Amino acid sequence: MNKMQISPESVIELLSNYQKSRVLLTGIELNVFSAIGNQKSSSNAIAKKVGADTRALDRLMNALSGLGFLNKVKCLFSNTDFSKKYLCENSKEYMLQLGHIVNMNRNWSRLTDAVRRGKSVGVKRFSNREQKWFESFISAMHSRAVWQAKEIIPLLKPSGMKVLDIGGGSGAHAIEFIRHNAKSVCVFDLPKVIPLTRRYVRKENMERKIIFRKGDFLKDEFGSGFDIVFISAIIHMLNPKEIRKLFVKSASALADDGKIVVQDFFMSDDRTDPLRGALFALNMLVGTAHGDTYTETEVREWLIEAGFGNIYRIDTTFEAPLLLGKK
Numbered sequence: 194m195n196k197m198q199i200s201p202e203s204v205i206e207l208l209s210n211y212q213k214s215r216v217l218l219t220g221i222e223l224n225v226f227s228a229i230g231n232q233k234s235s236s237n238a239i240a241k242k243v244g245a246d247t248r249a250l251d252r253l254m255n256a257l258s259g260l261g262f263l264n265k266v267k268c269l270f271s272n273t274d275f276s277k278k279y280l281c282e283n284s285k286e287y288m289l290q291l292g293h294i295v296n297m298n299r300n301w302s303r304l305t306d307a308v309r310r311g312k313s314v315g316v317k318r319f320s321n322r323e324q325k326w327f328e329s330f331i332s333a334m335h336s337r338a339v340w341q342a343k344e345i346i347p348l349l350k351p352s353g354m355k356v357l358d359i360g361g362g363s364g365a366h367a368i369e370f371i372r373h374n375a376k377s378v379c380v381f382d383l384p385k386v387i388p389l390t391r392r393y394v395r396k397e398n399m400e401r402k403i404i405f406r407k408g409d410f411l412k413d414e415f416g417s418g419f420d421i422v423f424i425s426a427i428i429h430m431l432n433p434k435e436i437r438k439l440f441v442k443s444a445s446a447l448a449d450d451g452k453i454v455v456q457d458f459f460m461s462d463d464r465t466d467p468l469r470g471a472l473f474a475l476n477m478l479v480g481t482a483h484g485d486t487y488t489e490t491e492v493r494e495w496l497i498e499a500g501f502g503n504i505y506r507i508d509t510t511f512e513a514p515l516l517l518g519k520k
Contacts, residue, residue: 226280233269292329300479335363342369351375354420360427363393379404415446425456432483440499459489467512
């Protein structure tokens, strides 16, 4: 594990980095870039559009100009080419996932209180969150899953297999399973998510090739006879009791000799490596009821308890490997 070199100067730099990110996050949250669009506008005109104080917004837009996200000529602001392409809502390449980062930043501002209390502060249960939150969340997960799936799915050799994708989100993995000749793929996710899944799958012209099932994976039945149960980026949202339950339910859904595939951060026994996993544990602390990242030892034990054997690990080029087990 490569740890950062620490010095008084690096500490000051690290602690000051929030300023630049917060400027951009506020610009996104206020929808400044979309309000400007393709025009040249004064800070007064944009303040009226976004419902902000003129002087304060002017200072924010000056900082956005200094960071390279806006142009300023005399008293008029305009979007840079990058901002037009990625930060304006009417652009086809608008980065919808940035809304999720705004939400996470809000949660992280409560980290001190969460550490004191041992739980998240002022965060709604996952299933009770607004549809807009799900849209930005699924978009963020999709941007990650698309490229990861291209690496992961070929390793599983799913040709001719019946696959259950639990918490399948945007369907990025399901799409890749179909591209690698899986016999069938069922995406199981919350009622608020499945319409978004259909939207992403429809863009790839695969809506007729994938089964969509709405439900709560801790309460509702999965069906049976699957050759692969695929669980990607799910167990970090759960507590150990819920993970055990999910693994037992997964075993019941599998055909004889079927396999479970779990992708997530698997921590070292001292929980310091990988660093992204250690940071993500805090992300779960501030953003979920009782999520966490777990050690590989723990996850292996829970798989064994659920009846899985021949457990082995497949490393990836990113910091979220796979653990596989056979029923």
